[in-house]
Amino acid sequence: MKGKSLEEVHESVSTQNKAKGFRKILAFLGPAYLISVGYMDPGNWATDIAGGSQFGYALIWVLLMSNIMALLLQSLSARLGIVTQRDLAQASRETYSPFVNYVLYFLAEIAIAACDLAEVLGMAIGLNLLFDIPLLHGVFITVLDTFLLLFLINKGIRKMEAFIIALVAIIGFSFICEMIFAQPELPKIAAGLIPSLPGEAALYIAIGIIGATVMPHNLYLHSSLVQTRKFDRTKEGVKQALKYNFIDSTIALNLAFFVNAAILILAAATFYKNGMYDVAEIQDAHKFLAPMLGTKWAAILFAVALIAAGQSSTVTGTLAGQIIMEGYLNLRIQPWVRRILTRLIAIVPAVITISYFGESVTGKLLILSQVILSLQLGFAIIPLIHFVSDKTKMKGFHINRITQISAWLIALVIVSLNGRLVYAEIKGWLxxxxxxxxxxxxxxxxxxxxxxxxxxxxxxPFVIKPKEHIYNHSPHHLKLKYVHTGESAKKNIAVTVDFSAADENALNNAFALGGTDAKYTLIHVVETVGAIMYGDEIVDHETSVDEQLLQEYDEMLTSKGYTIETKLAFGNPGKGIAKLVNAGNFDVLVMGTHGHSGFKDLLFGTTVSKVRHGISIPLVIVKK
Structure with a gap:
């Protein structure tokens, strides 16, 4: 079934009733803060600490360059979502062949796993440092925080954004204090803004910093989160949305740059300054901070900020995993199953590595996870640049020539650095x-x-103009076979449809109950992640396709003599169907099923059971 991106919260935040000025801008602010936590996650800490302790202030320019890259790429991602109402994964599925999409999906999942690995280790290390919980126990505890996202997403996107912003504020406050304690040398910070690479080891750290800063999963996530805002779909409305989202991105990513720079400067001012060039582990950094800075608060605030960074980034990482799976595969499974699977993929290698090599390798594991992210970047950036440069796809809001050249230069830098790293690594292995x-x-x-x-x-795309592969989720192309029936006392009948083979039986059984004199209301629920988060305020490609398919059902059945009305619900199918049915004056509800049970119910949910307990009228269940 096709759906909107993040259907739970799609267009759940209205900006249309806000006055101009600050209140209008405030309505758009939020998505970039969820993105920004990915730029200050525990993986960044490992690369920043390693960079600062080994090379002092010399790599600050890499952070600045990465931040500029991130700002441009995230603005392109937001542009794609705002204009086309598709996230990056959905746009890829509609553009590339199934084989290429499967490979891109596989690479994206690897990036999600690498990102989640950093978050798992960061949270576990923070719990270990603050509460002396063994690292392995901390890794297992991180399974529980996946359920926090389920709680937050049910409360709405604005509450989730408020939660994330609160964690970002904790991180920012902690590092303001750390800077006061460390008293870094301002002239050396300024000198660090001049590009230089002290050696081959610095290249590895620099690539890790780029991978930790410009994160591929954030490109998928941002293109979806911007669809949480409902605005006028006029030319002026889209322009305004693009402008305000750019402001949102600028503020949020500059805050992330401050945090990353503060971590690197802290390591340079504390460890490099005192000749401790081999401090690369977060645990070592925590251990030496208190004695070297002369206050216990330096170590406590460091651990608190680390936990806040890990907790905030795990929320956005699991959301990105859901967007990628739904976008590339058009596969929707229960949110809690998706989040547990994502977390287990990260926990298993963490547990194996810590058990086999000990806790001392966590820093190397964190840096490796960021290098893996950097290696995957090209496969997300290049399709994004192609999409936002396409005049047809972008409906006149494509990027200009200067922005295209800048974006391609960024892609060239990232891919070239990655190519050099891969070549050097493989050569060393051989x-x-x-x-x-x-x-x-x-x-x-x-x-x-x-x-x-x-x-x-x-x-x-430069040689052959790509054809869009719109994968319709209606296998029988609306050519339903039905039979005319006699009369019945049922005069107002609701029928759920999902544009699958189950519709045929459901509709025929409904017609058998009501005949041609009854009124039939066709109900469909858009259940993408965006719709679940944003509800009926979401406006995206998925919704428009579903509306069109409902309209075609309406026209086809009306031409056969039936009285048809259509209704679209958003979010959780069980709740959405029950809400619409209870709001109407229906005699009976007819639902088709796909005939699965057991394990598939765990994966895909048991909509029928939820609907049955949520309505007060008879329910007719039609098996496929």
């Missing part, structure tokens, strides 16, 4: 491996295959 033949037949072909894929998604 030289030191006891069995290089195995690497020649596994790792090397895989690297070449990904290089070919990268070249393909770069070159193809």
């Amino acid at each position: 030289e030191t491996s006891e069995n290089p033949t195995l690497l020649w037949f596994t790792v090397v072909p895989l690297a070449i295959a990904f290089l070919i894929l990268l070249l393909y998604i770069v070159i193809k």
Whole structure:
């Protein structure tokens, strides 16, 4: 079933009744703060601490460059969502072939796992530092915070944004205090803004910083979150939305830059200054802060900020995972199942690594996770640039030539740095491996295959104009077979439809109950993540497609002599259907089922059971 991006909260925040000026801007502010936490997650801490302790203030320019890159790329992502009402994953599914989409989905899931790994380790380390909870126990505790998102998302997007902003404020306050304690040297900070790379090791850290700052999952997430705002879909309305979202991104990402710079400066002013060049572990940084800065609050605030960073970024990371799965695969499973799976993918490697190598490797694991994120960036950035440069897709709101050149330069820098890193790593493995033949037949072909894929998604749109692959979720193309029936006492009948093969049986059974004299109300629920979060305020491609399909059902059945009305609900199917039915004066509700049970009910939910307990009229269940 096609759906809106983040259907739970799609267009749930109205901006249309706000006056001009600050109140209008305030209505749009929020999505970028959810994005910004991804730019200050525990993975950033590891790369920033390593960079500051090894090279002092020399890599501050990398943070600044990364922030400028992030601001441009996130603005492109927001533009895609605002104008096309599609998130990046949905746009990819509609543009590329199924095979290419599966590969891009696989790479995106790897990025989500790497990101979540950093969040799991960061939270566990923070709990260990503050409460002396063993690291492994802390890793297992992080499973529980996935349910926090379920609670927050049911409260609405504005409350979720308020929660995240509160955590960001805690992080910011903590590092303002740390800067006061550390008293960094301002001339050296200014010198660090001049580009330089002290050595090959600095390149590895620099790429890790870029990967930790410009995060691929944030591009998917931002293109979806901006659809939470409902605004006038006029040319002026879209322009205004683009402007206010850019302001939102500028403020939020500059706050993230401050936090990242503060971590690196803290490491430089504390460790590098005293000749402690090998402090790369967050635990070591925490241990030395109090004695070196002369106050216990330095270590306490450091741990508190780390927990806040891990908690905030895990909320946005799991949301991004849901968007990617729904967008690329058009597959919707129960939100709690999706979040548990995402977290388990991160926990398993963390547990294995900590159990086998000990707690001392967590810093290296964090930096590795950020390098993996950086390697995946090209596969998210390049399609994004193509999409927002497309005049047809962007309906006249495509980016100008200067922005295109800037975006491609950023993509070139990121891909080139990643290519150099991959080449150096594979070369090192081949030289030191006891069995290089195995690497020649596994790792090397895989690297070449990904290089070919990268070249393909770069070159193809310039050579061949891509055709949009709209994957309709109506397998029978609305050509329903039905039979005329006699009369019945049922005069007002509600029928749920989901544009699947189950509709045929449901409609035929409804017609058998009411005949041609009854009134039939066709109910469909848009259940994407966006609709769940934003409700009937969401305006995206998924909703427009569902509205069109309902209209086609209406026209086809009306032409056959039936009286048809259509209603669209948003969010949780069980709640949405029950709410519409209870609000109407129906005699009976007819629902079709897909015939699954057991494990599939856990994955896809049991809508029929929820509806049955939520309505007060008879329910007819028609099996496929």
